[in-house]
Amino acid sequence: MIESIQTLHPIVQAFLATLFTWSVTALGAGTVFFTKRMGKKLLDVMLGFAGGVMISASFWSLLAPAIEISAGKGIPAWIPAAVGFMLGGLFLRLIDRLLPHLHIGFPAETAEGMKTTWRRSTLLILAITLHNIPEGLAVGVAFGAVAAGLPSATLPAAMALALGIGIQNFPEGAAVSIPLRREGMSQLKSFWYGQLSGVVEPIAGVIGASAIIFAEPILPYALSFAAGAMIFVVVEEVIPESQRGGNADLATLSLMIGFTVMMILDLAFG
DSSP: OHHHHHTSOHHHHHHHHHHHHHHHHHHHHGGGGTOSOOOHHHHHHHHHHHHHHHHHHIIIIIIHHHHHHHTTSSSOTHHHHHHHHHHHHHHHHHHHHHSOBOOTTOOGGGOBSSOOOOOHHHHHHHHHHHHHHHHHHHHHHHHHHHHTTOTTOOHHHHHHHHHHHHHHHHHHHHHHHHHHHHTTOOHHHHHHHHHHTTTHHHHHHHHHHHHHHHOGGGHHHHHHHHHHHHHHHIIIIIHHHHHTTSOHHHHHHHHHHHHHHHHHHHHHHO
């Protein structure tokens, strides 16, 4: 299987990988056809797991390779990692301030970003879409790094990252479609908008892979940028949402499990 994937153009590889992560989002959104509600405890556990995967991927799949790639380049190895990481966080902060969105479980008046008259359902969709930008970018950059021929970047590691991101996308899809259904939207529309929140991943993935292929020197910065963007999302949104429903211990344990699963995937296939 890996041999057949290796014959594809790296941008096609990134596109197919992020199509997979989007499809898992759609699979999660499809739970709306079977239930109208998701228990708060289950949602918190799933969000905690997603946060653990994202934190683990940020280090093992992105920051550590960025530091390794930067070694021996004439500047301290930590500079590209630190600069890229902070730029990623600042970029997401800028989007967070500008893009109207509403975190799951919060009243409409707490919506963030520019003031708008958009419906609550639209704001919920945009919140999850915001999650998926750094995830798609991370997968794309990983496949772009493989194309650059760097010893620290391998195809199995990039595929493991896509698998880990895909796994944690399942609860994100459900976290959009089920609240929309609960607010009175039809099952089909709830599913449609749930999976639509993940469409940004293939777009970000192709952009990330293309950027690396055509501008290889920015690779350590791009890897760190994706890591900073993901950590911003986890700390600003995923962890607080998982902790506010009275299931903090379960959510924390689930986060640790998610971190461990992603670490094992990266080390086993990297």
